[in-house]
Amino acid sequence: MTYRAGWIHFTNVAPILDSLELPPDVTAMTGVPTQMNAALLSGQVDIANISAVEFIRHADSLEALPDFSVSVLGPVYSVNLFHTRPLAELGRIALTAQSAMSVALLEVLLRERGLSPALERAEGEAEELLASGYDGVLRIGDSALREWYRVVGPLTPERTMTTLPDSGRGITVTDLAEAWFRLTGHPFTFAVWAYRKDRPPPTALVQAMRVARRHGIGHLADVAGRHAARLGLPERVVQHYLWNFRYHLEAPDRLGLQEFAAKSVPDHAPLCFGQRPGE
Numbered sequence: 001m002t003y004r005a006g007w008i009h010f011t012n013v014a015p016i017l018d019s020l021e022l023p024p025d026v027t028a029m030t031g032v033p034t035q036m037n038a039a040l041l042s043g044q045v046d047i048a049n050i051s052a053v054e055f056i057r058h059a060d061s062l063e064a065l066p067d068f069s070v071s072v073l074g075p076v077y078s079v080n081l082f083h084t085r086p087l088a089e090l091g092r093i094a095l096t097a098q099s100a101m102s103v104a105l106l107e108v109l110l111r112e113r114g115l116s117p118a119l120e121r122a123e124g125e126a127e128e129l130l131a132s133g134y135d136g137v138l139r140i141g142d143s144a145l146r147e148w149y150r151v152v153g154p155l156t157p158e159r160t161m162t163t164l165p166d167s168g169r170g171i172t173v174t175d176l177a178e179a180w181f182r183l184t185g186h187p188f189t190f191a192v193w194a195y196r197k198d199r200p201p202p203t204a205l206v207q208a209m210r211v212a213r214r215h216g217i218g219h220l221a222d223v224a225g226r227h228a229a230r231l232g233l234p235e236r237v238v239q240h241y242l243w244n245f246r247y248h249l250e251a252p253d254r255l256g257l258q259e260f261a262a263k264s265v266p267d268h269a270p271l272c273f274g275q276r277p278g279e
C-alpha cells in the first residue's frame with residue numbers, strides 16, 4: 001500500500017528535503033503549513049512536517065519522529081512581526097492564514113505581556129498591509145525572510161547577520177523565536193514530522209530522510225547558493241539562515257516544545273515520539 005507524505009517545502013527544510021530520494025511506494029505532495037496540517041489530520045497524507053502546535057493539539061492521535069525538527073535557539077529570521085508602533089501600543093495585527101505555529105506563538109507572547117490587540121486574517125506584503133492601516137503584520141517562511149532583509153539589510157563588512165539592526169524603513173521587526181528565547185531561555189520548535197499512531201512511516205523512508213539531511217547539512221553552501229538565487233537574497237544570508245536551524249529534535253528542543261505545549265495547550269495529551277535510532 002502506498003505511503004503518502006506531505007511536505008512543507010519552505011527553504012528552511014531544504015537541507016532535509018532537497019536531496020531526499022523517496023523509497024518505492026512512497027509519494028509526496030507539498031503545501032504551506034496550514035495545508036499540510038489539514039492534510040495530515042484529514043488522512044489525505046500519512047506523514048507531514050506540521051506546525052508543532054497542531055501536533056500538541058492532537059497529541060492523543062499523533063506521534064512524531066524522535067529526531068527531526070525545525071527548531072532554533074534565538075532568532076529564526078523568518079517568523080516576524082513587522083510593526084510601526086511599540087508592541088504595547090499595537091491595535092490591529094494582520095495574521096497569515098498559512099501558519100498555525102506563529103499565530104499560537106504570538107498569542108503566547110502577547111498574553112505574557114498582558115496585551116490583547118485585535119488579530120485579523122489578511123494576506124499580502126507586510127509593508128503594504130502596514131500602509132493600509134494595520135500597525136502589526138505577522139509573516140512566515142520565505143517571503144518573511146525576504147521582507148526582513150529588505151527592512152533591516154543590506155549586509156556590509158560592518159553589518160553582519162548577528163549585528164543587523166531590528167528596524168529600517170520606519171518598521172520594527174520582532175523575531176518571534178528570539179522573543180521566545182528571551183522569555184524562556186529555550187529553543188523554539190516550529191515543526192515536527194508527525195504521523196498517525198496507527199500509520200507509522202516505513203523504516204526506509206526515515207532512513208532516506210536521515211541520509212538526505214546528512215547530505216544537505218554537509219553541502220550547506222550548495223543548498224544555500226541554489227536557494228539564494230531563487231529567493232533573490234545574498235548567499236551568505238541564506239547560508240546563515242539555514243546553518244542556524246536545529247534539525248534533530250534534541251533534548252533542548254524537546255524542553256522548549258514541552259514548555260510551549262504547557263503555555264499554549266495546557267490540557268494536552270502526553271506528547272509521543274517514536275524510538276530514537278539505537279534506543
Ligand SMILES: C=C(O[C@@H]1C=C(C(=O)O)C=C[C@H]1O)C(=O)O
Nearest residue numbers: 033051078099100101102141191
Ligand atoms: C520557521 C518556519 O517554520 C515553519 C512554520 C510553521 C508555521 O508557522 O505554522 C510550520 C512549519 C515550519 O517549518 C518558517 O517557515 O519560517
